Amino acid sequence: MSKTVNKQESPSTSRRRMQMTDIARLAGVSVSTVSRALSGSELISADTRERIQTLARQFNYTVNSVATNLRSGVKRTIAVVVPFEPGSRQSFADPFLHGMIGSLADALTERGYEMLLSRTDADRLDAVAALIDSGRSAGVILIGQWRHHDQLNAMAARGLPLVVWGAHLPHQDYCTVGGDNVRGGQLVAEHLLEQGRRRMVFLGDWGLPEVAQRYRGFVAGLRAGGIHLSAQQRMAVPFLAESGRQAMFTLIDSFPELDAVFACSDLLAMAAVGALRERKKQIPTDVAVVGYDDVELSAHFNPPLSTVRQPIHEAGAVLVDELLMLLDGKTPPPFALLETRLIVRESSRVP
Amino acid sequence: MSKTVNKQESPSTSRRRMQMTDIARLAGVSVSTVSRALSGSELISADTRERIQTLARQFNYTVNSVATNLRSGVKRTIAVVVPFEPGSRQSFADPFLHGMIGSLADALTERGYEMLLSRTDADRLDAVAALIDSGRSAGVILIGQWRHHDQLNAMAARGLPLVVWGAHLPHQDYCTVGGDNVRGGQLVAEHLLEQGRRRMVFLGDWGLPEVAQRYRGFVAGLRAGGIHLSAQQRMAVPFLAESGRQAMFTLIDSFPELDAVFACSDLLAMAAVGALRERKKQIPTDVAVVGYDDVELSAHFNPPLSTVRQPIHEAGAVLVDELLMLLDGKTPPPFALLETRLIVRESSRVP
DNA sequence: ACGCGAATTGCAATCGATTGCATAGCGTTT
DNA sequence: AAACGCTATGCAATCGATTGCAATTCGCGT
The missing domain is CATH 1.10.260 (434 Repressor (Amino-terminal Domain))
Structure with missing residues (x-):
């Protein structure tokens, strides 16, 4: 040349x-x-x-900021990683993620950082280490810990600057930020009991730590009200509208007397509402539905969806701040629990 | 040191x-x-x-890919720019954007590129030139041309590798990919006329080229059916749910006899449905509603939303391929029109 | 007129890799 | 045994910037 x-x-x-x-x-x-x-x-x-x-x-x-970075050793790019389920590759579809990405984009921009958006196989979370090892980004913000607490711990042990949106787990060496999922589940249980519901079903993949905590909180709340949740009153589904719809049909068939649904994301809740309507169930008269996340559309859904609000805007800021602390050599708190509250709308409230 | x-x-x-x-x-x-x-x-x-x-x-x-890039001069990072309205900063909220970003993420990953996600003031689109000038990215994919055709032409004249999702306009020196918006608007008009509707309203900011084309197609389609759209039968609103809701209220008040709504995005359509319900209008009996984009939730909305489908998955691939052609020194077609078709669901179909 | 310090500016090394060209080692051929 | 060729490796320049230190210029005091 x-x-x-x-x-x-x-x-x-x-x-x-x-x-x-x-x-x-x-x-x-x-x-x-x-x-x-x-x-x-x-x-x-x-x-x-x-x-x-x-x-x-x-x-x-x-x-040329590439040359500048090389020389100065300071990087102003942060990778945001959104895992996808290896089967469907579709995790990206949940509007909650969209809100999260927007919030992170804002927080990073405000602080003068660039955002590298990356998708990864949820079963190979440790692949994100390469983003740091190769110098493409100074640190990683991961959305959800999925099924690989162990891989995340290993990365933390290697000293990689990593912050995770998700559940706080025992023996956790990495830093998490998340809502209070147990409390969230509990709030939903209390609310549904209060509305006189007794025959609940649960929709969501409790193989994922966050969902597992919501499930635990929900079950605990029901138990406090003297209600037990049998195995036929729940279905493990990924965060996909169509899966939610099918799961809902199955639940209606196997447990036709159901009078309330707790879905682990608003997307699933909306899909559930659709399925229930197809089976001629009135919402909320016949069946009350509560979602999770409070994405923007929930308020505009029909009927407006009751849901557990996750403070998305704050989440982005906290995630970024903790990562910047890590990069700065400081030790952020091992986990942050953000405010979690129930927003009751018409989908679960009988007038 | x-x-x-x-x-x-x-x-x-x-x-x-x-x-x-x-x-x-x-x-x-x-x-x-x-x-x-x-x-x-x-x-x-x-x-x-x-x-x-x-x-x-x-x-x-x-x-270290930073060092590699510096030496080899080849960059494998593409910037995806999502403009926001300077007032609200909220453009990010439309689920259509979410789909677009996901699709681009897929297309880029498949081709071995990284995605830098960046937000910009929609009034300073030319700021994206800095992403290239500073070597942070090899090229830019911009979502929407907003009100600044001129700025985009200027950037194209500077030879910046730029591909825009949006409308094909006269005197356009940059490369666009988009749906056939005129046809889309026309399809909606024809469909609504066929359903026996005569008193339509239009919801969307026709200051934006894409929306303007949908509007033109819609008006042309109505005219062909002998229907005229008066000034009180439309409202210019940004892509925000709450704005859509308020605009819908205003329209109901000023034009109470309306029997159909064409909203320029599914988000706006959903917000419109909410507002109409609040005013006790039955969908689709009293008022038919048609949206645009066919985002995933539209099929699960209640009632399922009629809409004009934009082939999002294909869009990402085409945008990326055209940009790569540009980077490769080839000359891509000045514009690509993707398939645009009407999906009729219950929100506009009286059984 | 000379010296000295302050204010500017330039030289050259450096960041972490890539790559053209030179070279070392070793077996073949005549 | 000399010459040659081939393979495997190393040297050093280079990408586009930053920065410690050296060098230059200038003003001013004596």
Whole structure:
């Protein structure tokens, strides 16, 4: 390759990217001076500095942050990882994730970081280590711990800067941020009991730590009210609308007397409502439905959906702040429990 | 700064990242050899190669892609930019965007690219040029052209690798991918007329090119059926549920005889359904509602929402492929129109 | 006129990799 | 035995910036 050839040059896009040497040549100074001028160093006389900055602006020059990072060793990119179930690849579909990503994007932008969005096989969570090992990002924010607490602990042991949205578990060496899932489940149980419901069903994959905690809280709350949840009153389903629909049909068939549904995400709850309608059940008269997350659409659903609110906006900020603490060498609290409250709307309230 | 000090070192995270020199030392060879071995070069003897690869795996070493990119000049990061309205910052809330991001994430991952997700002020679209100028990404995929066709043309003129999801406009120097919005609007008009509706209202911000085209198609379709749309039969609203709700109330008040709503996104349509219910209108008996996008939830909404499907999965692939063509110096078609079809569900179909 | 410090600016090493070219080692051919 | 060729490896320049230190210029005191 000849030295004068410009990489990524192309017939149509033949303009080479401006670089510091170009500005230096134009200004008649050295690159050192340009570098310092652009970073606003006091070492450079005010008028040289200004002249160079004007020049840079004129030519749309921006310092190459890749080179800067390489030299300075400081990275301003954070990877946000959204795992997908290896079978369906569809985890991305839950609107809750969308809210989470938006919230993280905001929090990172505010603090001057870039966001690298990455999807990973939920069974190979440890693959995210490569994002850090390869220097692509300074740290990782992972949405959900899925079934691999162990892999996460291993990564934490390697000292990788990692913060996880999820449940706080025993023997946890990594840092989590999440809602109070047990409490959330309990609130739903109490509310449904209060509404006079007795024959509940539970929808959600309790193989996942967060869901497991919601389930535990729910069962505990029911037990306190003297109600027991039998094996036919629950179904383990992934966070997919169609799965929720099918599961709901199965539950209606096997437990037709049901009068309340607790779904572990609003998406599942909405799918459940759809399935119940198809079977001519009135919501909430025949069956009360409560979801989880309080995504934006829940309030506009028909009927408006009762749900457990997760403070998404705050979540992004806390996740980012804890990760930045880690990067800064400080030790963030091992877990943060965010406020969790029940929002009662029409889907579970009989007037 | 002393030479032995390790950047981003910290009390808790004191482990320096492995690098090529370390592997070289461990293997007793030079870095050149390691570099070649890890990239699988035939120049290195098979057994040295294997020995080095094993070593790298053992120590969790991954080549620093930042350094690689700097040297090779090839970047494998694409920026996906989601503009937000400067007032609300909320553009992120529409589930359509979520689908789009997921689809792009898939397409990019499949092709071995990373995705940098970035939010920008919709009034400063030209700010995305900095993503390229600064070398953070090789190219940009922008979701929507918003009100700044001019800024986009200027960027295209600078030769920036840019592909836009949106409407095909006259005098367009950049490359777009989008649905056939005019046709979409027209399909909705025809369908509503066929259902015997005559008093339609339109919900959506026609200041945005895509929406304007849907509006034009809709109006043209109505005109063909001998129907005229007066100024009180439309409202310009941003893609926000609450705005949609309020706009719907206003329309109901100013044009109470309405019997059909065409909303420019499913989010708006769902919000409209909510507002109509609050005013005791039956859907679809009293008022038919049609949305746009066919997001996943639309099928599970109550009633299931009629809508114009945008082929989101295909969209991501096409956007990415066109951008890669640009990066490759080829000239992609100036615009791609993806299949647009009407999905009729219960919200607009009287049995 | 000379010396000295302060204010500017430039030189060159460096970040962590890649790669053209040089070279070392070793077997073959004549 | 000399010459040659091939394979496997190392040297050193390079990507685009940053930064410690050296060098230059200039003003001013004596």
